[in-house]
Amino acid sequence: MKQTFSAYNIIQKKRDKEKLTKDEISWFIEGLTSGEIADYQMSALLMAIYLNGFDKDETIAITDAMLYSGKVLNFSEQIYIDKHSTGGVGDKTSFIVAPLAAACGVKVPMIAGRGLGHTGGTVDKIESIKGFKTEISLDDFVKLLKERGVVLIGQTSEIAPADKKIYALRDVTATIESIPLITASIMSKKLAEGAKGIVMDIKTGNGAFMAKLSDAKKLAESIRQTGLRFDKNMMTIISDMSEPLGNAVGNSLEIIESIETLKSRGPTDLTELSLSLAGGMIYLAGLAKSHKDGIVKAQTVLDSGAALEKFRELIDHQGGDSRVIDDYTLLPQTQSTYEVKAQKNGFVTKMDCKALGMHCVRLGGGRQKTSDVIDFAVGFIMNKKLGDKVKKGEVLATIHCHDSQMAIAKEIGEAMTKKDITIAATKLRSKKKLIIEVQTKFATKTKTKTKKR
Numbered sequence: 001m002k003q004t005f006s007a008y009n010i011i012q013k014k015r016d017k018e019k020l021t022k023d024e025i026s027w028f029i030e031g032l033t034s035g036e037i038a039d040y041q042m043s044a045l046l047m048a049i050y051l052n053g054f055d056k057d058e059t060i061a062i063t064d065a066m067l068y069s070g071k072v073l074n075f076s077e078q079i080y081i082d083k084h085s086t087g088g089v090g091d092k093t094s095f096i097v098a099p100l101a102a103a104c105g106v107k108v109p110m111i112a113g114r115g116l117g118h119t120g121g122t123v124d125k126i127e128s129i130k131g132f133k134t135e136i137s138l139d140d141f142v143k144l145l146k147e148r149g150v151v152l153i154g155q156t157s158e159i160a161p162a163d164k165k166i167y168a169l170r171d172v173t174a175t176i177e178s179i180p181l182i183t184a185s186i187m188s189k190k191l192a193e194g195a196k197g198i199v200m201d202i203k204t205g206n207g208a209f210m211a212k213l214s215d216a217k218k219l220a221e222s223i224r225q226t227g228l229r230f231d232k233n234m235m236t237i238i239s240d241m242s243e244p245l246g247n248a249v250g251n252s253l254e255i256i257e258s259i260e261t262l263k264s265r266g267p268t269d270l271t272e273l274s275l276s277l278a279g280g281m282i283y284l285a286g287l288a289k290s291h292k293d294g295i296v297k298a299q300t301v302l303d304s305g306a307a308l309e310k311f312r313e314l315i316d317h318q319g320g321d322s323r324v325i326d327d328y329t330l331l332p333q334t335q336s337t338y339e340v341k342a343q344k345n346g347f348v349t350k351m352d353c354k355a356l357g358m359h360c361v362r363l364g365g366g367r368q369k370t371s372d373v374i375d376f377a378v379g380f381i382m383n384k385k386l387g388d389k390v391k392k393g394e395v396l397a398t399i400h401c402h403d404s405q406m407a408i409a410k411e412i413g414e415a416m417t418k419k420d421i422t423i424a425a426t427k428l429r430s431k432k433k434l435i436i437e438v439q440t441k442f443a444t445k446t447k448t449k450t451k452k453r
């Protein structure tokens, strides 16, 4: 360490609402990475940041320090674009978006995460395909990307190791929901992948970490600003997460729904958001005149089947059994299902999306503690969505569970009908928009495009 500060003084400064300097922040993060700063000191600083915030300069400084705590890749061509989501329930867009963009010529370096709390993880889901390798060295990642155009791997210890430590501490110190800390966590990893542009899907609603739209907007702004300071082209899409995206929740079930979507038979909300995200990637890559033009191009490769073939190639190149595309029985499946039936006539007006996500975790589809092993087969299908008309006795959701889990499925079914899925006599006046806001900023251009829908 070049200059020596005092961890105590830095924590005290932030506790007393003072601004930290770039040098103080990078000294602290370097110390954490090398083991010279104790976890309890980092935890105290995290709580001070959570309570008193970080301004734009401090957010850039912590992102920079976390980014350079590990290896940093840098691709020089504009066509290297990634997409990332802040996390949600049933959010499986990566499996559709990456092949759509890659089939249009975008190079997609995707380093994804595992499930977190009530939200599912891309890496867990893809691992339900037998043989699919998500642990690849960074050198092989670059080689595969250059040759094949799309790679999907899990977080490696070579990328932003400071985030790994900080994330684990935030998880147990109630400091997750902080805009500067989420920005630094996501952006340090995304920037290290070396993509020239990033499309960020920022979720809002009761199934998202940023439940309030005003907070989602602040997070989008913070992420865009940070990306621009690192010379990246940025698109932020704020999308609704007040119900699961698509119908399937659970690892194998979500892979099947993604393949169905690539076969043009997917749910409309999932298809719409995937096309928008892929269209954004194609636009940022310079392969479309506008976001709208990017969406048209993505639709073309969806219709032609080229994106489905890209997904097949991706599975093949990463050692997975691509026969799952034509034969879903090759994916882990449960022996039983349990139907959750409506208790009355009416319209679905509200869902507790976070609670629904937690039901999947309870069945074994997510982790309650880090050592838990994921059960790829379990989950549920939402047979009804927000705004749908239902009749008493109609199926609201179908739980996929093992024979031994029937009692749990029954309890989950009761929770769904009594608390998590609200049925009211009158229809919602207007259904929430799925895509709430799109903003694009090019690093080299000053023009901002905002689209509110």
Ligand code: URA
Pocket (backbone or CB within 6 Å): 086, 087, 113, 176, 181, 182, 183, 185, 186
């Ligand atoms: N995803 C991340 O990687 N980090 C956060 O802080 C939140 C979501």
